């Protein structure tokens with residue numbers, strides 16, 4: 001099938017009213033095939049992966065005006081030619097259907113950037129080269145999806161609906177924009193929209209203070225745990241990889257609770273560590289189970305068991321017989 005020749009040679013120089021336009025609205029140069037118009041229906045202005053077929057075909061429609069009415073021209077051969085970007089088309093030509101519509105499939109070239117495809121024909125009557133319109137497309141290189149409101153990996157989905165810290169193409173504060181907090185931060189309040197909070201090191205006071213009763217001991221009768229210290233590199237920011245929650249029992253014992261604050265919870269158990277020598281032999285165990293309730297508060301349950309023997313001058317060895325302790329405490333960071 002060929003393009004329609006002029007309907008009447010006597011008035012064959014009718015100016016064509018090829019109203020071609022690309023999908024982005026640019027008018028397209030027409031040609032001089034009488035009475036036939038061709039317009040871009042859809043498929044121009046697409047963005048696709050380099051070297052891959054565009055998701056949508058390119059579609060044109062051939063029409064003519066008969067007694068003032070525009071109708072589709074069926075069985076009209078239309079040719080497609082890549083003129084920029086080095087891509088290819090599937091068939092190269094297509095026949096219009098009963099509505100005058102023809103489709104072609106376009107694979108973009110290997111480089112990122114502009115691609116162009118012309119709709120062409122050779123006038124069967126005059127032998128003239130006709131270019132009816134140009135489709136444009138942009139080739140891009142697929143990249144890993146990030147939270148930016150753009151379909152980076154070209155899978156048809158913008159960002160990823162399963163990312164709790166990505167909303168409206170923007171990452172929540174102190175997050176990776178997906179499901180993780182930035183290093184040094186925790187989602188302490190469990191609210192995704194405000195992102196992750198910074199856990200603050202330093203000295204934390206606890207309420208109530210822990211008091212162990214050791215009635216067998218004549219000196220240092222009570223042991224008090226009044227503060228915890230979060231061991232942090234700068235005392236203002238806790239390392240995400242190595243946190244230690246330490247407490248001092250008077251000045252003779254310390255217990256350290258290593259924890260990785262990958263969640264808002266922390267906990268640990270172990271042996272008490274003597275921190276000086278004062279003639280008192282100290283052994284004991286601890287278990288701590290807690291959670292941060294904000295960047296500057298926590299709640300925890302502490303179990304302490306201490307066995308101690310004091311070598312009291314003039315008296316000799318005395319057994320402390322401390323009573324085991326099980327207590328819930330609330331911690332809050334001292335200062336800003």
Ligand SMILES: [Ca+2]
Nearest residue numbers: 151153155157
């Ligand atoms: Ca995507």
Ligand SMILES: [Ca+2]
Nearest residue numbers: 146148150159
């Ligand atoms: Ca994205």
